[in-house]
Amino acid sequence: MILASGGLETAVGLEFVKWRPPVGGFYKINTDATLVEGKTVVGVGAVIRNHLGQVMASTAQRLEVSISTKLAEAMAILRGIVFTVDSGLVPTVIESNALSVVSLINSGSPNLTELGLVCGDIAKHIQDGVITAVGFIPRKAKVVAHTLAKMALSIDQDRFWM
Structure with missing residues (x-):
């Protein structure tokens, strides 16, 4: 990662994609989910940063379920919300x-699907x-x-860092 004014930049090939910090007084959580084709496991990752881009907390969680990619991503967001509330951030x-x-x-x-x-x-x-x-x-x-979501696929218990 390269620290740049206005946010973090990630080098991807010749392309730079910028992460932007939240406005002062807020936190920002990025979530992701990773599935393994043909297996009943989902990796969930979340990282919470402050307005300076500093990591305040992160988690890697493993779910033993067989669900769609969209549902896995929604579960990652919901798990991220629970984590941020529990962290007080x-x-x-x-x-x-x-x-x-x-x-x-x-x-x-309203939508009554899972x-x-x-x-x-x-x-x-x-x-x-x-x-x-x-x-x-x-x-x-x-x-x-x-990266945290991918890591979660290989752990035997959920991990939390503060």
Whole structure:
């Protein structure tokens, strides 16, 4: 990672994708989920940073389930919310690379599918003011969360760092 004014930049080939810090007084959590094709395991990663870009907390969690990629990404967001609340690092903005999940959360439309119910739980945290926004970010701008999700596939118990 290269520290640059205005945020962290991640070099990806010849392309730079910039992570932007939240406004002062807020935290930002990046989440990701990783699945292994044909296996019943999902890795979830989350990293919480302050307005200076400093890592305040992170987690790698392993879920023993067989679910879709979209549902895994929604579960990663929900796990990230629970982690940030338990850590006391609120109010928080969340970013995910799952555009369709982020769109469903922000739509406010009732949806009784498994994915819709998880997104509804996430939306409730927004209504409660714990989470101020859920936004999209390209995976290349949240390498730490992706790395934690991949790491979670090989651990036997959830890990939390403060």
